[in-house]
Amino acid sequence: MKKNMLLACLFVASTSAFAQAQKPGTPVAATSANTANAPFDIRDRLVELALKNPGIKVRDFERDKAVAELNKAGASWLNYVTVSSNLNEVSLGKYRGTTDPRNSLFYPLWNVGISVPLGSLVQKGSDVRVARRNLDIAxxxxxxxxxxxxxxILSKYHDYLMNKELLTIQNEVVEDDYAIFSQAEAKLATGSxxxxxxSSASKKYNDDxxxxxxxxxxxxxxxxxIEEIIGTKLDDVLAQH
Structure with a gap:
């Protein structure tokens, strides 16, 4: 009877595992009343902790880096614009109101020049597009x-629940086997x-x-x-819920 129960549990657990693989984000179909009533916030908490895994943080940092590179590429076009001006004594009014002959010389009040390398601007547009694509990739x-x-993390938590339930059933099987083995041992001593x-009873007991x-x-x-992914003891997380 116990053996049949174990086989039935294995079938249900395997079916649930397949469904979990197809839809990782859906709640796991449990194999007993205890697992079926497991609070969903446990899974939410496990996902929350898993997202703090260093491997995930690397991806987050890479995206932040891509954002910074895009901003840098978008603003660096100003580096290609050169502004120059020419101020002199006359334009500054040093000789204004004097009889100095240099006061009669003509100088523009402002002498401003702007140099824009067109080739660099075209290249800069490509740099911005590359930075934007890098951000999309990140x-x-x-x-x-x-x-x-x-x-x-949800799949492994399902495996944890399944193995925990299987262990409960297997413990019952082993207890029954031990009772049968003990009786067989006593009967062997009396020659009955x-x-x-x-040997058959002993083998079944040892196999189970x-x-x-x-x-x-x-x-x-x-x-x-699971603990490697979430970075803390699973028992501590379960104890909080």
């Missing part, structure tokens, strides 16, 4: 990284069963213990993977 990469980390029957160890390992591994 923005797309940032959005892609956010989506990927969200799908990853054959050694082959005892091995399965339990594998599930425990999978649970611990996925827990560590």
């Amino acid at each position: 923005s797309a990469q940032q959005e892609s990284a956010h989506r990927q980390i969200k799908a990853m 069963i054959s050694y082959e029957e005892y 213990r091995f399965k339990k160890m594998n599930i425990e390992r999978d649970l611990n591994v996925v827990k560590l993977e």
